[in-house]
Amino acid sequence: MDIFEMIANALADRYGLDASEITPETELISIGVDSLDAAELLMALEEKIGVEIEPTKKLATIKDVVATVEAAQNETF
Amino acid sequence: MNRRVVVTGMGAVTPIGIGVRNFWANLKAGVCGIGPITRFDASRVKSSLAGEVKNFDPLNWLEKAEVGKMDRCAQFAVAAASEAMQLSGVAGTVDPNRAAVYLGTGIGGFETNEANCFKLFDKGPRRVSPFFVPMMIANMPAGLLAIRYDFRGAALPAVTACASGTNAIGEAVRAIRHGYADVALTGGTEAPIVEVGVSGFNSMKALSTAEDPNAASLPFDARRAGFVIAEGAGVLVLEEYERAKARGAKIYGEIVGYGSTCDAYHMTAPRPDADGAARAVVEALREADWQAGESVYVNAHGTGTHLNDVAETRALKIAFGEEEARRLAISSTKSATGHMLGAAGAVEAIVCLKALAENVAPPTINLLEPDPECDLDYIPSTKREAKFDLAISNSFGFGGHNASLAFRRVE
Incomplete structure (x- = not known):
């Protein structure tokens, strides 16, 4: 499963959303994901992927989250 | 005001x-x-x-x-x-x-x-x-x-x-x-x-x-x-x-008195002389303008710990006087629900309002062997129908906190 799919599924599961409605351009705030929710999401992804994720810029869209996770992976491997 | x-x-x-x-x-x-x-x-x-x-x-x-x-x-x-x-x-x-x-x-x-x-x-x-x-x-x-x-x-x-x-x-x-x-x-x-x-x-x-x-x-x-x-x-x-x-709201009752005191005595044990608890009840009764001879329902704190139930019995006797205390209809909701800690007093306030509205006091269930040190009328086993003028709810907490509320019907 690629990172985007993993994020979309995690959000759909947590917030009762339809995963197919989430796109890379979706703004986090538009689906009710605030900074605490985003921190929780990254924690869940850390658990799944096994790398430490430290965002270096503000997370506004799903794309930003994907980029943050990918950066963390590249740093590790 | x-x-x-x-x-x-x-x-x-x-x-x-x-x-x-x-x-x-x-x-x-x-x-x-x-x-x-x-x-x-x-x-x-x-x-x-x-x-x-x-x-x-x-x-x-x-x-x-x-x-x-x-x-x-x-x-x-x-x-x-x-x-x-x-x-x-x-x-x-x-x-x-x-x-x-x-x-x-x-x-x-x-x-x-x-x-x-x-x-x-x-x-x-x-x-x-x-x-x-x-x-x-x-x-x-x-x-x-x-x-x-x-x-x-x-x-x-x-x-x-x-x-x-x-x-x-x-x-x-x-x-x-x-x-x-x-x-x-x-x-x-x-x-x-x-x-x-x-x-x-x-x-x-x-x-x-x-x-x-x-x-x-x-x-x-x-x-x-x-x-x-x-x-x-x-x-x-x-x-x-x-x-x-x-606004024409349905009114379930009036809260006519509140007493709040502290034992200033021990982290968890109630004062044996029940002074703090009694003062909370007295404060609530004073605000409620209680008169001797009124028909009163008391929803006791009544936890089922040895110390609480003895101290509460003593507090009610001090607050109402021995003779009036013997006329009280008292029950403990915790006999049925257990002790909901910080929620208990709120649920028990509802019991007081319902008791006044329906002229019935719920029982202290499973009270089969009365303790001689707790010698008031605790309504054992089955509910009691009676018209009450006033209802009192007591709550006492670790830290020595004593709180008492008084309720009346709004005619």
Whole structure:
């Protein structure tokens, strides 16, 4: 499963959303994901992927989250 | 300013029923809400029984996204507040700046606290949830209700252990009485049935270790050996009387007195002379303009610990005088529900209002062997029909907190 799919599924599961409605351009705030929710999401992804994720810029869209996770992976491997 | 304060909405989540109607019917019928602990694997702890809320599905009141961000104690508060708000019809009739929330909890997010400590030990600090702090802190149920109903006046918790619910209501009464708010959501909530909680109370020797649910929570009974831990919530909508009358609200009763004192004596044991508890009752009676000869129902704190029930009996004799104390109709709701800690006083306020409205006092169930040291009329086993002029609810908490509320019908 690629990172985007993993994020979309995690959000759909947590917030009762339809995963197919989430796109890379979706703004986090538009689906009710605030900074605490985003921190929780990254924690869940850390658990799944096994790398430490430290965002270096503000997370506004799903794309930003994907980029943050990918950066963390590249740093590790 | 000394305005009258009335109750226009009530909501309850209890071990003997969700919703005031279910709760009250079961309480009058003598239903026992105590059973084996299912909230966690209780094989390691000494107490095997608790008063758990059965079949509580938070999705009946909350969106899925909200459920995971609220401790069980906050979920109970939302459920009870929803019922109270709906009954009251107050939404949309009050200036948000004149609406307050006073909600008690003895502990706060106990489950959240324990779960995150386990995460810290098992997986390290990076796995402690960003929602750990907001879900755990004891003021959050009050804050969440303020958000939910857009109540922008004071939003305060009362954190006085087992007196929290009663203190919260009393403080809300004062806020409305003295003009700081026109409407208040108030009461208490608790969800303490977690392994660390039961372990702690067990270590204090505060809990019954009985295995028979009908011989565990035994207020005023000679066999009593500690309280039974329980969970739940009670919420009232309070309003200034004239505005409630003007909008045609159904009025469930008036809160006419409040007393709040401290023993200033010991962390957990009540004063043997019961001075602090008696003064709380006296204060409530004075505000209520109690007259000797009135027919009074007392909803006792009545926990089923040896010390509490003796001290409370003494306090009632001091406050009313020996002769009047013998005429009181007294019962302990905790015989049926167990001890909901910070929620207990709020649920028991509802009992007082219903007792006045329906002219019936619910029983102290399973009271079969009266303790000679507790020698007042505790309404054993079956409810009693009688017309009451006044109802009193007592709550006493670790820390030496004593709180007493007085209720009357509004004719």
